[in-house]
Amino acid sequence: xxxxxxxxxxxxxxxxxxxxxxxxxxxxxxxxxxxxxxxxxxxxxxxxxxxxxxxxxxxxxxxxxxxxxxxxxxxxxxxxxxxxxxxxxxxxxxxxxxxxxxxxxxxxxxxxxxxxxxxxxxxxxxxxxxxxxxxxxxxxxxxxxxxxxxxxxxxxxxxxxxxxxxxxxxxxxxxxxxxxxxxxxxxxxxxxxxxxxxxxxxxxxxxxxxxxxxxxxxxxxxxxxxxxxxxxxxxxxxxxxxxxxxxxxxxxxxxxxxxxxxxxxxxxxxxxxxxxxxxxxxxxxxxxxxxxxxxxxxxxxxxxxxxxxxxxxxxxxxxxxxxxxxxxxxxxxxxxxxxxxxxxxxxxxxxxxxxxxxxxxxxxxxxxxxxxxxxxxxxxxxxxxxxxxxxxxxxxxxxxxxxxxxxxxxxxxxxxxxxxxxxxxxxxxxxxxxxxxxxxxxxxxxxxxxxxxxxxxxxxxxxxxxxxxx
Amino acid sequence: xxxxxxxxxxxxxxxxxxxxxxxxxxxxxxxxxxxxxxxxxxxxxxxxxxxxxxxxxxxxxxxxxxxxxxxxxxxxxxxxxxxxxxxxxxxxxxxxxxxxxxxxxxxxxxxxxxxxxxxxxxxxxxxxxxxxxxxxxxxxxxxxxxxxxxxxxxxxxxxxxxxxxxxxxxxxxxxxxxxxxxxxxxxxxxxxxxxxxxxxxxxxxxxxxxxxxxxxxxxxxxxxxxxxxxxxxxxxxxxxxxxxxxxxxxxxxxxxxxxxxxxxxxxxxxxxxxxxxxxxxxxxxxxxxxxxxxxxxxxxxxxxxxxxxxxxxxxxxxxxxxxxxxxxxxxxxxxxxxxxxxxxxxxxxxxxxxxxxxxxxxxxxxxxxxxxxxxxxxxxxxxxxxxxxxxxxxxxxxxxxxxxxxxxxxxxxxxxxxxxxxxxxxxxxxxxxxxxxxxxxxxxxxxxxxxxxxxxxxxxxxxxxxxxxx
Numbered sequence: 022x023x024x025x026x027x028x029x030x031x032x033x034x035x036x037x038x039x040x041x042x043x044x045x046x047x048x049x050x051x052x053x054x055x056x057x058x059x060x061x062x063x064x065x066x067x068x069x070x071x072x073x074x075x076x077x078x079x080x081x082x083x084x085x086x087x088x089x090x091x092x093x094x095x096x097x098x099x100x101x102x103x104x105x106x107x108x109x110x111x112x113x114x115x116x117x118x119x120x121x122x123x124x125x126x127x128x129x130x131x132x133x134x135x136x137x138x139x140x141x142x143x144x145x146x147x148x149x150x151x152x153x154x155x156x157x158x159x160x161x162x163x164x165x166x167x168x169x170x171x172x173x174x175x176x177x178x179x180x181x182x183x184x185x186x187x188x189x190x191x192x193x194x195x196x197x198x199x200x201x202x203x204x205x206x207x208x209x210x211x212x213x214x215x216x217x218x219x220x221x222x223x224x225x226x227x228x229x230x231x232x233x234x235x236x237x238x239x240x241x242x243x244x245x246x247x248x249x250x251x252x253x254x255x256x257x258x259x260x261x262x263x264x265x266x267x268x269x270x271x272x273x274x275x276x277x278x279x280x281x282x283x284x285x286x287x288x289x290x291x292x293x294x295x296x297x298x299x300x301x302x303x304x305x306x307x308x309x310x311x312x313x314x315x316x317x318x319x320x321x322x323x324x325x326x327x328x329x330x331x332x333x334x335x336x337x338x339x340x341x342x343x344x345x346x347x348x349x350x351x352x353x354x355x356x357x358x359x360x361x362x363x364x365x366x367x368x369x370x371x372x373x374x375x376x377x378x379x380x381x382x383x384x385x386x387x388x389x390x391x392x393x394x395x396x397x398x399x400x401x402x403x404x405x406x407x408x409x410x411x412x413x414x415x416x417x418x419x420x421x422x423x424x425x426x427x428x429x430x431x432x433x434x435x436x437x438x439x440x441x442x443x444x445x446x447x448x449x450x451x452x453x454x455x456x457x458x459x460x461x462x463x464x465x466x467x468x469x470x471x472x473x474x475x476x477x478x479x480x481x482x483x484x485x486x487x488x489x490x491x
Numbered sequence: 492x493x494x495x496x497x498x499x500x501x502x503x504x505x506x507x508x509x510x511x512x513x514x515x516x517x518x519x520x521x522x523x524x525x526x527x528x529x530x531x532x533x534x535x536x537x538x539x540x541x542x543x544x545x546x547x548x549x550x551x552x553x554x555x556x557x558x559x560x561x562x563x564x565x566x567x568x569x570x571x572x573x574x575x576x577x578x579x580x581x582x583x584x585x586x587x588x589x590x591x592x593x594x595x596x597x598x599x600x601x602x603x604x605x606x607x608x609x610x611x612x613x614x615x616x617x618x619x620x621x622x623x624x625x626x627x628x629x630x631x632x633x634x635x636x637x638x639x640x641x642x643x644x645x646x647x648x649x650x651x652x653x654x655x656x657x658x659x660x661x662x663x664x665x666x667x668x669x670x671x672x673x674x675x676x677x678x679x680x681x682x683x684x685x686x687x688x689x690x691x692x693x694x695x696x697x698x699x700x701x702x703x704x705x706x707x708x709x710x711x712x713x714x715x716x717x718x719x720x721x722x723x724x725x726x727x728x729x730x731x732x733x734x735x736x737x738x739x740x741x742x743x744x745x746x747x748x749x750x751x752x753x754x755x756x757x758x759x760x761x762x763x764x765x766x767x768x769x770x771x772x773x774x775x776x777x778x779x780x781x782x783x784x785x786x787x788x789x790x791x792x793x794x795x796x797x798x799x800x801x802x803x804x805x806x807x808x809x810x811x812x813x814x815x816x817x818x819x820x821x822x823x824x825x826x827x828x829x830x831x832x833x834x835x836x837x838x839x840x841x842x843x844x845x846x847x848x849x850x851x852x853x854x855x856x857x858x859x860x861x862x863x864x865x866x867x868x869x870x871x872x873x874x875x876x877x878x879x880x881x882x883x884x885x886x887x888x889x890x891x892x893x894x895x896x897x898x899x900x901x902x903x904x905x906x907x908x909x910x911x912x913x914x915x916x917x918x919x920x921x922x923x924x925x926x927x928x929x930x931x932x933x934x935x936x937x938x939x940x941x942x943x944x945x946x947x948x949x950x951x952x953x954x955x956x957x958x959x960x961x
């Protein structure tokens with residue numbers, strides 16, 4: 022997943038708007054659902070079991086298709102040829118599963134390609150420093166950059182440092198991980214803030230709670246009217262080393278060489294529809310993104326989420342079930358550079374927004390499923406809570422102003438939605454690093470996520486009542 | 492720490508000789524210590540408190556010296572110039588702490604230098620494979636090796652595979668981690684076993700219970716009369732990928748390029764004596780190794796163990812305490828290539844072996860101290876158990892046929908000894924990898940290890956009774 026969500030979260034947190042609320046604290050007493058609706062929801066018990074059993078019974082095949090996809094294509098960076106091949110693969114896989122209603126919509130996507138990247142501490146001693154360029158970083162000038170290093174704990178410290186102490190230097194942001202939402206600010210804005218003070222390059226402590234000398238990339242954004250300086254992530258271990266050396270009064274000099282290219286390519290969002298039998302124009306969307314960073318294999322972020330979302334219309338179709346509304350799986354393209362595919366979809370379908378009854382996403386791991394993080398009106402939350410009762414113990418409910426990553430922009434427009442809650446405590450250990458591989462995944466957990474998502478989506482898409490908006 | 496210990500452990504395990512015994516199960520009922528000795532041991536309670544308090548009170552200075560040492564020298568490979576500079580640093584640090592009785596003894600050490608190392612899977616798709624050459628590995632022929640890959644789960648599978656299926660191929664040993672003692676066999680013997688079947692290179696799944704796409708090096712030994720083939724570690728993640736591809740019937744081709752050089756250099760064991768006031772010729776030795784692998788910073792393996800061992804005579808001297816026997820700290824050189832420094836010391840001092848009353852080592856981490864792993868006679872174990880009562884809750888006792896790494900060769904000659912037990916469940920996450928840095932360490936834990944080791948060593952070196960042999 023990328024940053025936009027978290028930027029929004031940060032902003033709303035600052036204004037005390039953003040909050041997590043459990044249904045117990047927030048809603049339970051206020052939920053007054055039509056008894057007929059409650060009864061209707063309860064009547065789905067058997068069908069949810071049937072759907073979940075079907076997914077579990079096909080678990081080996083499903084998981085092997087997923088592993089085969091990841092192993093066949095590996096990393097799928099936005100704008101790359103391999104991403105387009107991976108999209109073709111998913112189109113073909115959909116058709117070979119008997120679903121012909123698969124279409125694509127073009128998306129103009131940034132195509133940032135990492136070249137060679139090396140860094141060496143030259144003083145006080147020579148030591149190689151592992152670096153991993155941040156997405157959209159510019160190259161260093163030919164011959165690289167050799168400059169003194171200044172280590173900054175946070176933006177406040179940078180603000181309080183006089184410009185002459187930063188000018189011409191490499192700024193290292195040594196911000197310790199608190200939460201992704203908070204700490205990612207250094208990745209997104211670090212280069213811009215450092216450049217505003219005249220720095221020649223910006224390095225960040227990798228945004229992760231745990232490191233085995235691991236570097237983590239991710240998107241960053243150059244502010245307008247500032248010099249674009251090269252920017253990369255370093256490991257916790259080296260950030261701590263640099264901090265200690267600085268604290269001891271050492272002059273630290275580092276040499277950095279980075280190359281990259283940036284252009285634009287056409288990519289595609291992939292839409293897989295299981296047409297509704299009554300309200301075809303009404304949509305329940307379930308989604309994940311098919312692109313990944315260029316490091317690792319994009320197995321967790323978001324191969325797993327994409328695959329379980331793709332499987333929803335496939336398995337419902339296999340069961341010959343026909344929900345009232347159209348069930349649409351979307352495989353977003355180019356999420357990582359900044360929700361590019363989702364933004365394009367939103368713009369293209371802006372006047373059909375009212376047709377989206379509910380929008381779902383899985384982009385925070387497919388570990389053991391726990392429940393849903395929901396964005397929507399009180400009544401929407403109440404209905405989701407009632408449906409979740411069918412899935413006990415997968416019935417944890419969180420309520421947030423926006424949820425997920427790609428779908429936040431829909432939530433912001435008033436579309437209710439949910440993202441998959443799962444036991445993802447270690448998600449950021451692997452996120453945007455070489456460690457995002459199939460080894461992160463547990464077959465049973467992924468299959469359980471797929472089973473839950475398919476059955477929940479079916480119920481929502483088939484209910485007689487729409488999910489109410491604000 | 493290196494492998495020799497574990498090779499011995501494996502061997503003895505095979506013959507059911509090796510065992511762990513707690514004092515409760517094994518000894519308590521049989522321990523009949525002279526009541527005067529028990530009383531004498533109990534009388535050390537206050538002095539152990541004094542020593543431990545002194546270490547804790549100097550904890551900041553001590554830990555900063557340690558961190559400064561690691562940050563100043565970083566990795567200290569056997570035979571390297573930086574290792575000799577690090578040894579000089581420790582000699583000077585000893586003298587600046589008022590201890591002049593520091594000597595060195597020359598050791599002829601292998602000096603293996605890693606050059607460039609790259610590997611790429613070429614079929615069924617192109618993917619870079621992270622590799623880390625194993626110590627003493629030969630280079631690939633100029634131009635590298637490009638060959639088909641065969642993945643083997645274990646030595647049995649290799650034995651059962653006909654030679655023509657291995658000949659000319661790159662063997663990947665995909666042995667899953669059970670314990671270091673068991674799994675390290677693939678690192679030590681993998682190249683030899685693969686070469687015996689005509690393989691052109693040997694890769695092992697890194698010997699660790701947990702990976703973030705992490706490679707782990709370590710020593711390996713070419714058998715006599717086999718072709719020396721290049722050998723390296725790959726990550727769990729890539730081993731699993733190769734396994735899945737093979738299981739799906741794919742032909743896997745990999746290209747490997749590795750360079751290295753091997754020669755011999757003179758290094759030094761460093762001996763720091765706090766001369767005994769009564770039985771000067773009698774020795775209580777406390778030790779750790781100062782060399783490290785070339786990856787990471789050798790902070791854990793064995794910077795921490797070396798530093799707390801070094802501190803024993805230093806802090807006892809600072810307190811103006813004079814134990815009966817000579818307290819000798821040894822900073823072993825060249826442990827990693829195969830206990831080279833310790834073997835040289837043993838050979839050089841063979842006829843003084845009876846003078847070693849007790850030998851200690853810390854080479855398995857300096858996490859929270861728990862107690863000791865002891866090798867020795869029943870009576871020796873009983874005395875250690877009695878002394879450990881002074882250190883509750885740091886009083887856990889294990890009994891093993893040999894303990895530690897460097898000191899195993901002394902145990903095997905009948906010298907009783909102990910190695911530090913500590914809460915090192917994650918030790919092998921970092922071991923022999925780039926993740927062996929100061930980030931592994933917790934100041935309070937390291938200081939507590941130092942305090943315990945110093946106080947325990949003092950008691951053992953001052954007791955009126957020798958530690959009895961078999």
